[in-house]
Amino acid sequence: MDEREARSLVAQVLVLRGTPNWREEEDRLVASGAVLNSQVGGPDIAARCAALRQMAPGPMLLQCDMETGSGFAFDGTQIPPLMALGAAGSEELARAWGYAVGLEGRRLGIDVTWSPVLDVNTNPDNPIINVRSFGEDAGLVSRLGAALTRGMKESGLHPCAKHWPGHGDVAVDSHISLPTVNVTRERLEAVEWLPYRTARAAGLESVMTGHLLVPSLDPENCCTVSPAQISILRDDLGFPGPIFTDSLGMEGLRTTLDSTEAAWRALVAGHDQVLIDYKRPPSESVDAVVEAVRDGSVPEARLRAAASVVTALKARLRENAPLPPAEEIRSHLASVARAVAEASVTAVGALSERPDLGERPLLIVCDDLKRRGVGIAEEREGQELRGTHPLVRILREKAGFETLVFDEVPTPRDLEAVRASVAASTAVVGATFAHILCYKGEGTRLPGAQIELWREVAASGKLRAMMLFESPYALADLPAGVPVVVGYGADSFTLTAAAEALAGERRCPGRLPVTVASIGD
Numbered sequence: 452m453d454e455r456e457a458r459s460l461v462a463q464v465l466v467l468r469g470t471p472n473w474r475e476e477e478d479r480l481v482a483s484g485a486v487l488n489s490q491v492g493g494p495d496i497a498a499r500c501a502a503l504r505q506m507a508p509g510p511m512l513l514q515c516d517m518e519t520g521s522g523f524a525f526d527g528t529q530i531p532p533l534m535a536l537g538a539a540g541s542e543e544l545a546r547a548w549g550y551a552v553g554l555e556g557r558r559l560g561i562d563v564t565w566s567p568v569l570d571v572n573t574n575p576d577n578p579i580i581n582v583r584s585f586g587e588d589a590g591l592v593s594r595l596g597a598a599l600t601r602g603m604k605e606s607g608l609h610p611c612a613k614h615w616p617g618h619g620d621v622a623v624d625s626h627i628s629l630p631t632v633n634v635t636r637e638r639l640e641a642v643e644w645l646p647y648r649t650a651r652a653a654g655l656e657s658v659m660t661g662h663l664l665v666p667s668l669d670p671e672n673c674c675t676v677s678p679a680q681i682s683i684l685r686d687d688l689g690f691p692g693p694i695f696t697d698s699l700g701m702e703g704l705r706t707t708l709d710s711t712e713a714a715w716r717a718l719v720a721g722h723d724q725v726l727i728d729y730k731r732p733p734s735e736s737v738d739a740v741v742e743a744v745r746d747g748s749v750p751e752a753r754l755r756a757a758a759s760v761v762t763a764l765k766a767r768l769r770e771n772a773p774l775p776p777a778e779e780i781r782s783h784l785a786s787v788a789r790a791v792a793e794a795s796v797t798a799v800g801a802l803s804e805r806p807d808l809g810e811r812p813l814l815i816v817c818d819d820l821k822r823r824g825v826g827i828a829e830e831r832e833g834q835e836l837r838g839t840h841p842l843v844r845i846l847r848e849k850a851g852f853e854t855l856v857f858d859e860v861p862t863p864r865d866l867e868a869v870r871a872s873v874a875a876s877t878a879v880v881g882a883t884f885a886h887i888l889c890y891k892g893e894g895t896r897l898p899g900a901q902i903e904l905w906r907e908v909a910a911s912g913k914l915r916a917m918m919l920f921e922s923p924y925a926l927a928d929l930p931a932g933v934p935v936v937v938g939y940g941a942d943s944f945t946l947t948a949a950a951e952a953l954a955g956e957r958r959c960p961g962r963l964p965v966t967v968a969s970i971g972d
Contacts, residue, residue, distance in 0.1 A: 452744070452751050452754075454741075454745070457741055457744045457745065457754075458485065458741055459484070460744075460754050460755060460757075460758040461485075461486075461737065461740050461741055461744065461754070462484055462485055462486050462487045462509075463487060463488070463757070463758035463761045463762055464488075464718060464722075464723060464724060464725060464740075464754070464757045464758055464761060465486050465488065465714070465724075465725050465727055465736065465737060465740060466486075466488040466489060466490060466512075466514060466695075466724050466725060466726045466727065467480065467481070467486050467488065467489040467490065467727065467733055468489075468490050468698070468700065468726070468727070468729030468733070469489050469490045469491050469492060469493075469499070470729045472729070473729070473732060473733055476732060476733055476734060477489070477733055478506060480733060480734065480737065481503055481506055481507050481511070482506045482507070482508070483508075484507070484508040484509060485734075485737055486733070486737060487507055487509050487510065487511055487512070488511065488512040488513075488514065488724060488761070489503055489511065489512075489513060489514070490513075490514050490515065490516075490726065491503070491513050491514070491515050491560070491561065492515055492516070492523055493523060493524075494523065494524055494525045495525065496515070496521070496523070496524045496527075496559050496560070496561075497524065497525075497558075497559045497560055499560075500513050500559060500560025500561065501560060504560070510762075510765040510766075510769070511562075511765075512562050512563060512724075512761060512764065512765055512768075513560060513561050513562050513563070514561065514562065514563040514564070514565065514611075514724075515556065515559075515561045515563075515564055515565075516564065516565050516566070517552055517555070517556050517561070517564040517565075517566055518532060518533065518565075518566050518568060518583055519531070519532050519940065519942065520552055520555060520784065520788070520942075521552075521555050521556070521559060522942070524559060526781065527555070527559070528555065528781060528784050528785055528788065529940075529942040529943070530548075530552070530784065530787070530788035530791065530940070530942055530944065531788060531791045531792050531795060531938075531939060531940040531942055531944060531945050532582045532583055532939055532940050533567060533568055533582070533583060533584060533585050533595075533599075534572075534581070534582035534583070534584060534585060534586060534795075534923075534939040534964060534965075535582075535791050535792065535795035535938075535939040535940055535945065535961075536548060536585055536595050536599070536791060536795070537584070537585035537586035537591055537592075537595060537939075537964030538586075538794075538795040538796075538797055538937075538939060538961035538962055538963065538964050539791060539794035539795045539960070539961055540591070540595075540962065540964075541794060542594055542595060542597075542598040543598075544787070544790060544791055544794060545594075545595040545596075545598035545599045545602070546598040546599065546601055546602035547602060547787045547790070548599055548602065548787055548791060549567070549598070549599035549600065549601065549602025549603035549604075549605075549606070549610070550602035550603065550605050550606045551602075551606075551780075551783050551784040551786075551787040551788075552564070552566070552603065552606075552608070552784065553602065553603040553604075553605070553606025553607065553608035553610075554606045554607075554608075554774065554775065554780045554783070554784070555780055555781070555784050556606075556608045557606065557607055557608050557771065557774055558774060558777055558780045558781075561608065562608070562609055562765075562768050563608070563609045563610075563611055563657070564603070564608055564609070564610060564611065565611045565613055565659050565695070566599075566603070566610060566611070566612070566613075567585075567595075567596045567599045567600065567603075567610065567612055567650070568580065568583045568584055568585075568612070568613055568614070569592060569596045569612045569613065569646040569647055569650060570583070570584045570592075570613070570614055570617060570618045570619035570643075571584065571586075571587060571588070571589045571592050571617065571619040571620075571642055571643055571645075571646065572584035572586060572587050572619040572965060573587050573619050573620045573642065574619065574620045574621060574622055575895060575924050575965070575966070575967070575968075576622040576895055576924075577618075577619060577620075577621055577622060577895065578622070578623070578624045578887070578895060579618070579624040579625065579626065579887065580618050580619055580621075580887075581887045581895060581921075581922050581924070582887055582921055582922060582923075582939050582940070583887065584619060585964060586964025586965055587619075587964065587965045587966060588964065589641070589642045589643075589645045589646060590645070591964060592645075592646045593645050593646040593648075593649035593650075594649070596612065596646045596649065596650050597646075597649045597650050597652065597653035597655075598653075600612070600650045600653045600654060600655045601653050601654065604653075604654050607768070607771035607772060609656075609657065609764065609768060610655060610657065611657035611658065611659050611693075611695055612646075612647065612650055612655055612657070612658050612659070613658065613659035613660075613661065613695075613697070614659060614660065614661030614663070614697060615647065615658045615659065615660045615661060615674065615680075615684055616632070616639060616643060616644070616660075616661070616663065616665055616668065616674060616680055616683070616684075617632060617639060617642070617643030617644070617661075617663070617665075618630070618632075618661045618663060619643065620632060620634060620643075621663070623703075624703075625661060625662045625663065625697070625701055625702075625703035625704075626701045626702060626703065627702050627703065628702060628703055628706060629662055629663070629664055629673055629703040629704070629706065629707050630662075630663055630664070630703065631663075631664045631665075631666065632663050632664070632665045633666065633667075634665075634667065635667050636667050636668065639665075639667070639668075644688065647684075647688055647690075648688060651688055651689055651690060655690070656690060656691050656692065656693075657690070657692060657693050657694065657695060658684060658690050658694055658695070659694075659695040659696070659697055660674045660675060660680070660681070660684075660694065660695070660696055660697060660722070661674060661675075661697055662674070662675050662697055662701055662703035662704045663703075665680065668680050668683070672720075673703075673704065673707065673708075675696050675697070675699075675704055675713060675716075675717050675720070675722075676708065676713055676716040676717055676719075676720050677720055678719065678720045678721060680720075681694060681720050681721030681722065682721065684721075685721060691760065692723045692757075692760045693723035693724045693757075693760050693761050693764060694721060694722050694723050694724070695722065695723070695724040695725075695726065696717045696722050696724065696725050696726050697726065698726045698728075698729065699713050699714060699717075699725065699726060699727055699728040699736070700726075700727075700728040700729040700730045700731075705728065705730070710727070710728035710730075710731065710736070711728070711731070711735050711736050711738075711739035711740075712739065713728075714727055714728075714736045714739055714740050715739060715740045715743035715744075715748055715749050718740065718743075718749050718753060718754065718757060719748070719749055719750070719753060721753075722757070723756075723757040723758075723760050723761055724757075724761065725740075785944075788942065788944045789944050789947075789948075791944070792938070792940070792942070792944035792945045792947070792948040793944075793948045793957065793960075794960055794961065795938070795939055795945075795948075795960075795961040796936060796937070796938055796945070796948045796949050796952050796957075796959045796960070796961050797923075797936070797937040797938075797959055797961035797962060797963055798934065798935070798936060798937075798952070798959035799926060799934065799935040799936075799937060799963070800932075800933065800934035800935055801934055802916060802934040802935075802936065802952075802953075802959065803915075803916075803934070803955070804955040805954065805955035806878070806880075806915045806916055806953075806955075807878070807915075808850060808877065808878040808880070808915060809876075809877025809878050810877055811853065811875065811876050811877045812850055812851070812852050812853070812876065812877060812878050812879070812880065813852060813853050813854070813855065813872055813873065813875075813876035813878070813879045813880070813913075814843065814846055814847075814852035814853070814854045814855070814879075814880050814881075814882065815854075815855045815856075815857070815869065815872075815879060815880075815881050815882070815904075815908065816840055816842055816843060816854065816855070816856045816857070816881075816882045816883070817856075817857050817858070817859050817861065817881075817882070817883045817884070817897075817901050817904070818840065818856070818857075818858070818859060818883070818884045819858065819859045819884065819886055820840075820856070820857075820858045820859075821858075822886065840856050841943060841946055842882055842918075842946050842950070843856060845946055845947055845950045846880075846950050846953075849950055849951075849953070849954040849956075850954060852880070853872070853876070855868060855869065855872055857869075857904075859883075859884070859886075859897075859898055859901060860898045860900050860901065861900050861901055861904050862900075865904070866903075866904060866907065869904060869907070869908065870907070873908055873911050873913060874911075876913060877913070878913050878915045879908055879911070879913045879914045879915065880914075880915055880916050880917070880918070880953065881905055881908060881914060881916075881917045881918070882917070882918040882919075882920070883897060883901065883905075883917070883918070883919055883920070883925070883929075884920045884921055884941055885897060885919065885920070885921045885922035885924070885925035886921055886922075886941070887921060887922055895922050895924040895925065896922075896924060896925050896927065896928050897925050897928040897929075901928075902928045905917070905928075905929060905930050906930055908930075909930035909932075909933060914930065914933050915933075916933065916934050916935070916936065916953060917929050917930075917933050917934070917935045917936070918935070918936045918937075918938070918949050918950075918953060919935050919936070919937050919938070920937075920938045920939075920940065920941050920945065920946070920949070921938075921939065921940065921941055923937050923939065923963055923965060923967055924965070924967055924968075926967045926968070927967060927968035936949045936952050936953050936959060937949075937961070937963070
């Protein structure tokens with residue numbers, strides 16, 4: 452194999468991050484044909500997809516994480532996460548979710564989405580999967596994952612499930628360090644791999660592996676560079692590919708192996724798409740893989756096989772049916788998202804149909820205000836700015852609440868404001884968000900200062916109900932004896948459905964898809 456052919460094949464198997472840090476270099480690599488695959492995202496995603504296709508000398512495979520829709524785009528829609536589907540328990544809704552998200556992805560110019568998440572979230576302390584999973588039951592994850600896969604394939608968007616061989620039973624975020632999955636192969640077969648077998652039967656072809664050390668399968672190598680684990684995926688479960696790595700820029704990989712070495716070793720292990728390290732200039736990974744082909748570290752046959760499955764997918768995706776009008780796609784996605792939110796909202800405890808809040812009801816909200824984009828200022832100006840919080844806007848319309856909005860870690864000054872406002876109120880409703888974030892390292896439970904705030908409010912005897920959004924495991928941190936409305940996302944559809952349930956305008960049909968410690972434990 453000569454240099455030119457080697458580079459043309461390498462171009463098919465590496466995936467750029469699409470990060471602004473390396474935009475100029477990435478554009479040069481795409482325009483020269485050195486890399487013909489890229490992750491895309493951000494508010495200008497549609498324009499970026501079009502620009503990449505125009506500058507590339509060959510077909511691009513454009514990829515995106517759409518676990519909660521496309522809220523990152525200018526005209527995108529953020530929707531409830533997969534655990535909301537788990538709470539609803541409906542295969543029909545899961546299929547509709549997959550189809551609607553698939554059309555939305557294609558509308559924006561995307562070819563592949565790294566979804567569904569087929570991890571079975573059996574560990575309550577899992578800081579990174581959590582609501583990204585359908586739940587803790589392998590049968591539920593299997594049913595809904597297969598239904599979502601069918602819907603997505605019907606849309607023409609190519610689904611890629613994750614994170615093989617199973618990221619649900621860990622207590623470590625692989626963005627930060629390498630998790631170890633200490634279970635037997637028999638357990639993996641019965642729990643973690645059941646959703647993959649079911650989704651394969653539903654037509655799933657692609658899987659993304661996780662940066663996971665699984666000693667029962669390979670005691671030396673994480674899955675990213677483990678031929679033994681990829682051979683199970685291909686030979687035992689029958690996945691034809693393309694098989695994708697997770698990002699080599701994640702610290703779970705980078706702290707154990709040089710990421711440019713990992714790029715070519717991932718190919719040798721059996722991956723067809725390698726998401727190169729976005730924290731280093733992309734040309735470093737390209738050159739490392741080309742050199743590994745040149746010196747024989749990457750067998751020519753393996754490189755040809757990987758490139759072949761990628762080019763075959765590109766050719767097949769070009770035969771997709773025409774899309775409906777953009778407004779029709781957006782409207783349909785919003786309709787599905789609303790249905791999922793309404794079917795998933797869950798009541799824990801004896802929630803009154805219409806709680807008596809009196810003449811001066813108070814709403815207290817704790818949230819990560821920086822992430823939310825709500826101004827964090829002082830005193831009166833700060834609370835006025837925080838009145839823009841979406842939940843505040845919704846509930847003010849429902850019950851005319853006075854409101855206090857604090858950051859997720861309230862200060863002693865915040866507690867003073869709470870005491871004064873609670874004393875002047877006739878009843879209190881609390882709301883909190885337990886966000887699941889990459890690189891956060893925690894997130895299944897609430898900060899200690901916030902737990903104390905809710906205990907103090909409950910001690911006043913005026914706390915009528917709570918609202919909990921995202922991680923349901925934070926139920927254990929809320930005051931005992933207080934009914935809770937649980938919503939599994941932070942999107943507008945979930946906030947609205949939960950607010951309507953609190954106001955007695957709708958029932959809470961959802962069921963917790965995970966086991967949670969008793970409230971107040």
